[in-house]
Amino acid sequence: MKAYFGACGIGFGHVGRCIPIAEQLAKEGFEILFSTYSEGLEFASRLGFPCRRAPPIGFAVKSDGGVDFRTTTVNPGPFIASYTVLRQIAFELMTMRAFRPNIVISDSRVSTIVAAKLLKVPCITILNQFRITIPAKRRFVRLAKLADFGILALIGRIWTLSDWVLIPDFPLPYTISIGNLRIPKRYLKKVFLMGPILPVYPENLPDAELLRKKLMVDPRHTLIFAPISGPVKEREPLLRLLEEAFASFPEDYEIVMSQGKVGSSEPRILKGGCLRIHPWIENRFEYLKACDLVISRAGHGTVAQTMVYGKPSILIPTPDHTEQLQNAIRLEEMGIAKVISQHEASTKVLLAGVMEILRGNDYTKRSAEVGASIRPYNGVNMALEIVQKSLGLKL
Numbered sequence: 519m520k521a522y523f524g525a526c527g528i529g530f531g532h533v534g535r536c537i538p539i540a541e542q543l544a545k546e547g548f549e550i551l552f553s554t555y556s557e558g559l560e561f562a563s564r565l566g567f568p569c570r571r572a573p574p575i576g577f578a579v580k581s582d583g584g585v586d587f588r589t590t591t592v593n594p595g596p597f598i599a600s601y602t603v604l605r606q607i608a609f610e611l612m613t614m615r616a617f618r619p620n621i622v623i624s625d626s627r628v629s630t631i632v633a634a635k636l637l638k639v640p641c642i643t644i645l646n647q648f649r650i651t652i653p654a655k656r657r658f659v660r661l662a663k664l665a666d667f668g669i670l671a672l673i674g675r676i677w678t679l680s681d682w683v684l685i686p687d688f689p690l691p692y693t694i695s696i697g698n699l700r701i702p703k704r705y706l707k708k709v710f711l712m713g714p715i716l717p718v719y720p721e722n723l724p725d726a727e728l729l730r731k732k733l734m735v736d737p738r739h740t741l742i743f744a745p746i747s748g749p750v751k752e753r754e755p756l757l758r759l760l761e762e763a764f765a766s767f768p769e770d771y772e773i774v775m776s777q778g779k780v781g782s783s784e785p786r787i788l789k790g791g792c793l794r795i796h797p798w799i800e801n802r803f804e805y806l807k808a809c810d811l812v813i814s815r816a817g818h819g820t821v822a823q824t825m826v827y828g829k830p831s832i833l834i835p836t837p838d839h840t841e842q843l844q845n846a847i848r849l850e851e852m853g854i855a856k857v858i859s860q861h862e863a864s865t866k867v868l869l870a871g872v873m874e875i876l877r878g879n880d881y882t883k884r885s886a887e888v889g890a891s892i893r894p895y896n897g898v899n900m901a902l903e904i905v906q907k908s909l910g911l912k913l
Contacts, residue, residue, distance in 0.1 A: 853881065
């Protein structure tokens with residue numbers, strides 16, 4: 519049997535959540551092939567999976583790391599954008615014909631779905647949002663309305679060309695992307711909330727106290743974990759800002775920050791060990807379980823992991839990234855996170871946020887309660903069940 523993964527290559531999140539599924543299928547004897555690009559290609563290749571470099575597609579980024587919606591929609595223009603999509607579809611068709619998969623899994627890749635449909639190969643789509651949204655700032659309102667009823671609605675229908683659509687989110691009341699999961703009734707039979715896809719679950723690790731000893735964390739200190747991920751141009755402004763802010767934190771805080779740079783792991787040790795900046799952390803889930811608080815972007819995968827591990831967080835959404843802003847607000851509504859704008863994230867504001875979360879213990883208690891409630895939802899197991907149904911197998 520062969521499984522083909524066509525994953526969005528922007529950042530590590532899409533490929534990262536395909537990896538646990540691919541690993542389990544490989545253990546069952548499946549031959550695996552990834553089609554992706556950019557950071558996703560780098561990530562999958564580093565883990566040893568066979569990969570094909572797909573034509574990249576993405577969006578423009580401003581100097582603060584925010585999404586430049588105007589440039590993205592105006593330049594390169596509809597004709598070149600259409601040409602890029604057609605190139606992706608042609609590439610997927612060519613690669614699938616050569617590989618001859620039994621099952622195709624698309625993570626947010628329209629081209630993969632279209633190619634699988636044309637070749638009559640069973641297809642499963644993994645998706646953060648059924649409906650794509652754009653910033654509703656005043657100057658974008660007209661365009662947003664047109665997009666909602668036009669091209670973005672069309673993309674929503676394209677997802678359902680798949681045999682199954684799996685959304686790595688939780689049922690109510692813990693749904694993350696609640697504003698974007700308005701699924702038309704005619705599609706409900708093939709669209710499922712599957713729970714998050716994690717490579718390591720909390721129950722697979724030692725308890726937090728043992729991990730803190732292993733990670734050489736001073737038991738008197740508060741441990742803050744800052745796993746910063748996403749595309750390079752989005753990460754860099756926040757990494758610079760956080761390094762400057764963390765350097766001024768009191769010394770009873772121990773801070774471990776990951777810069778999301780695949781391939782290097784030698785950390786910089788600052789402030790006598792109270793601030794450790796790692797290009798990449800292989801055992802990031804050990805830090806996630808051991809920490810008292812997470813400071814991060816608000817990508818779907820990042821916030822889902824933090825929720826499952828029962829940790830309170832400070833979320834700094836990428837500027838003008840609608841999905842991240844909505845995710846962050848949703849966690850704040852649940853009482854498990856505090857949202858801080860990147861433009862306001864000074865040392866003073868961040869430290870005040872940390873103290874607010876940890877001082878009263880309400881955030882910590884509520885986060886632990888949410889984590890315990892959602893832990894049974896295992897996206898990897900559900901994905902494997904759907905593969906099994908699609909192929910008539912028993913894995």
